[in-house]
Every structure is written in structure tokens, then in C-alpha cells.
Amino acid sequence: MALEDWGIKPVVPISDELFALWQGLIDARTGMTFTQTRRPFLEIALSTRMREIAINDYETYYEQLMAGASGEREWVILVDRLAVQETSFFRHASSYALVEQHLKAQLADPKTQALNLWSAGCSTGEEPYSLALLIEDLLHTTGRKSVFYGITATDISLPTLAKAKLGVYNERKLHGIPEQLKEQYFHLLANHRDWQISQSLKARIAFAQLNLMELEKAPFSDMDVIFCQNVLIYFRRFRKRDVVSHLASRLQLGGILVLGVGEMMDWQHPLLERIDYPDTLAYRRIA
Ligand SMILES: C[S@@+](CC[C@H](N)C(=O)[O-])C[C@H]1O[C@@H](n2cnc3c(N)ncnc32)[C@H](O)[C@@H]1O
Incomplete structure (x- = not known):
């Protein structure tokens, strides 16, 4: 037929x-x-x-x-x-390990009072929530609970951002999250299938619509970490370079830009140095 x-x-x-x-x-x-x-x-x-x-x-x-x-x-x-919206919690373990190492070093400095992160192309929220979980855990283990942190999470798609703000995930999606963090920061909904992120974690994240092609409109600066993974893979080479150069200018001195492995080839930028960390593609702002 x-x-x-x-x-x-x-x-x-x-x-x-x-x-x-x-x-x-x-x-x-x-x-x-x-x-x-x-x-x-x-x-x-x-x-x-x-x-x-x-x-x-x-x-x-x-x-x-x-x-x-x-x-x-x-x-x-x-x-x-x-748009391809595929994502997951702690999607790329080495990139999160690098962010952890970087933030730990910052927290070891008593002058650090605030941490600002940006998840650019955050899809349904798993990435910014993973960063928030990582920081919560770090503030606890380093005994620096009074340090403020804020995460800006942006995406081009409004329906996707609405899902991210809701922060509701099926049980299957939570497999990458350590059990103790899951218990502390998620609660099971009445349908016994979905879990919702706690209000305290949500309050740390500002979701906003932003097209990476219009970065000049973004009011963000002095970021400690910019995480931009699996967004630029479909961008043409010259556009990728424009976006990444622009992101570099939004880092504070010493801040890091974490891209997806293989997303930029043969690329250098006068403001950045490549970070030598296994299975990652990341840069530190040096100028
Ligand atoms: C595959 S997801 C990646 C999600 C997350 N970063 C990760 O690695 O798991 C790609 C996201 O990039 C967003 N995106 C695509 N083009 C964009 C653009 N020009 N500006 C901002 N976001 C964009 C899509 O809407 C989608 O949510």
C-alpha cells in the first residue's frame, strides 16, 4: 500500500x-x-x-x-x-572535570567572592544544571558556601528554553547524576516518572533567548567559564571563528572557554591560550 x-x-x-x-x-x-x-x-x-x-x-x-x-x-x-536539541547531564565528563579543576583553583583564592558562568546553546537545560550541581558540590567540599555563583544559560529556541526553565526530566535522563546530588537537588513528581530540579538550583540560573549570530546584543562580560558545546558543529568555519572570538572577549582575565572536542581546527586567538587538558578543547584568556 x-x-x-x-x-x-x-x-x-x-x-x-x-x-x-x-x-x-x-x-x-x-x-x-x-x-x-x-x-x-x-x-x-x-x-x-x-x-x-x-x-x-x-x-x-x-x-x-x-x-x-x-x-x-x-x-x-x-x-x-x-535545531538539534540533543543533550544530557554531564554530557562530556572531561570538560566538566576541567571546569571543576579551574573553579577549585579559583576557590582556593580567598579573594574569590563570586563565580559567573555562561552556557551558550543550553538546549533543554541539562548543561547549565550540571554546571550548577558541580558548583554546589564544590562549594560544599571546599567549605566556601558563602561564595556567590550565577549561571547565564542562553539558546536561540524559545520552546526549548521554556522546557529548560521548567527543569523536569524523565528518570532515564538522570543517569549521569551522582545519586547523592540527585537526592539533594531533584524531587520526584506525582507521576512517579519525572523529576524536577529544586527551586534553589533554578534560582541560580538566568535563562535568556540569544542567537549566537547576534552576540553584540548580549550584555554579558567578565565570565569565569563559558561553556559552548555541540552548537557550532553545524556552523560554517568563518562563522564559528566570529562566534568564538566574540565569546573570548566576554571572558575575564584567566577565565576559560570550553568548546566541544574537534569543533575548532587550527585556530588561535591573540586573547587566548590553549589549555592542555586530556580529551578537551578549551582556552584560557591571557590578555
Ligand atoms: C545539540 S544542542 C547542545 C546542547 C548542549 N550545549 C550540549 O552540548 O549538550 C544545540 C543547541 O544549540 C542551539 N542553537 C543552534 N543555533 C543557535 C544559535 N545560532 N544561537 C544560539 N543557540 C543556537 C539549539 O537550539 C540547541 O538547543
């Missing part, structure tokens, strides 16, 4: 010309690049959304997106569909 007989519309192949048009729009607005390999993903994301709003062709949908305020509202939904 054909898909149509089941009431399922097959994905309409996009022409080369329209693919280039969509590719250009998404790249310019978000930095996300849809190469030929990712063309089927783009086709599926666009046609699923078009079906929901009863539009039959890519051209009409494109025109609708360009149409003033309604186009802007539609863009918010589409961006969420186009």
Missing part, C-alpha cells in the same frame, strides 16, 4: 533552487548550515511544519516566513524544529 493510502503525505523533494534559498536564509539568520547530507532533515522539518499549517509548497512557506509579524511568530516555531 502507498503512503497516501494511509493518509500519510510523503515528504516533497525540494528543488535545488529552493534548497539554496532556504539554506541561505537559515544560515544567515541562525548560523546553522544545511549541507547536502542534511538536506533530507531540512525537507522533513519543513514539510512537517507545512503540513501542520496547511501549506503545500516550499515557496509559499518561504513567502509566509518573510511576511512581517506573522512571519516572525512562525520563525520562532521553525527554528525550534530545525
Whole structure:
């Protein structure tokens, strides 16, 4: 039986010309690049959304997106569909170990009274909450409970940020979290399946919408740690460099920028030195 007989519309192949048009729009607005390999993903994301709003062709949908305020509202939904939101708690152990080492050294200095961190491209919140859990644990073990810390967590997608703010996760998602931290900072919800982050931890995180292509609008500076992983993988090389250079300028002297391993190749920056730590890609601000 054909898909149509089941009431399922097959994905309409996009022409080369329209693919280039969509590719250009998404790249310019978000930095996300849809190469030929990712063309089927783009086709599926666009046609699923078009079906929901009863539009039959890519051209009409494109025109609708360009149409003033309604186009802007539609863009918010589409961006969420186009982004890969995969994430997890303590996703890349070595990167967290490096952050721990860095913060421990800062806490050993009695002059340190505050720590400021930024999770750029925070998806559904697992990354900033992991950083908060790490710091809570560190403040406890170093006996420096009075040190203030704040985490800024940003993402381009508003629906994704709404999930992050809610801080509700299925039991399966909590496997990377040490048991004692889970007991202390999560509570089981009435459905006996999902856990919610404690209010005290949430209060440490300021979630905000921010497109990494518009970093000049971000009012953040003097960061001790900027964590930006698995966001720039789909960005073109020159855009990656622009974003990372800009992030570097938001670090305080001695602050560290932690990227995903392999996300930048043959790259140097006058403000930064590469940190030699196993299985990580990180830089320290030295100037
Ligand atoms: C794969 S997730 C990574 C989440 C987390 N950093 C991690 O490593 O687990 C990528 C996130 O980057 C966000 N993103 C993509 N393009 C962006 C942009 N131009 N500005 C800000 N966030 C963006 C997506 O919405 C998505 O939530």
C-alpha cells in the first residue's frame, strides 16, 4: 500500500533552487548550515511544519516566513524544529572535570567572592544544571558556601528554553547524576516518572533567548567559564571563528572557554591560550 493510502503525505523533494534559498536564509539568520547530507532533515522539518499549517509548497512557506509579524511568530516555531536539541547531564565528563579543576583553583583564592558562568546553546537545560550541581558540590567540599555563583544559560529556541526553565526530566535522563546530588537537588513528581530540579538550583540560573549570530546584543562580560558545546558543529568555519572570538572577549582575565572536542581546527586567538587538558578543547584568556 502507498503512503497516501494511509493518509500519510510523503515528504516533497525540494528543488535545488529552493534548497539554496532556504539554506541561505537559515544560515544567515541562525548560523546553522544545511549541507547536502542534511538536506533530507531540512525537507522533513519543513514539510512537517507545512503540513501542520496547511501549506503545500516550499515557496509559499518561504513567502509566509518573510511576511512581517506573522512571519516572525512562525520563525520562532521553525527554528525550534530545525535545531538539534540533543543533550544530557554531564554530557562530556572531561570538560566538566576541567571546569571543576579551574573553579577549585579559583576557590582556593580567598579573594574569590563570586563565580559567573555562561552556557551558550543550553538546549533543554541539562548543561547549565550540571554546571550548577558541580558548583554546589564544590562549594560544599571546599567549605566556601558563602561564595556567590550565577549561571547565564542562553539558546536561540524559545520552546526549548521554556522546557529548560521548567527543569523536569524523565528518570532515564538522570543517569549521569551522582545519586547523592540527585537526592539533594531533584524531587520526584506525582507521576512517579519525572523529576524536577529544586527551586534553589533554578534560582541560580538566568535563562535568556540569544542567537549566537547576534552576540553584540548580549550584555554579558567578565565570565569565569563559558561553556559552548555541540552548537557550532553545524556552523560554517568563518562563522564559528566570529562566534568564538566574540565569546573570548566576554571572558575575564584567566577565565576559560570550553568548546566541544574537534569543533575548532587550527585556530588561535591573540586573547587566548590553549589549555592542555586530556580529551578537551578549551582556552584560557591571557590578555
Ligand atoms: C545539540 S544542542 C547542545 C546542547 C548542549 N550545549 C550540549 O552540548 O549538550 C544545540 C543547541 O544549540 C542551539 N542553537 C543552534 N543555533 C543557535 C544559535 N545560532 N544561537 C544560539 N543557540 C543556537 C539549539 O537550539 C540547541 O538547543
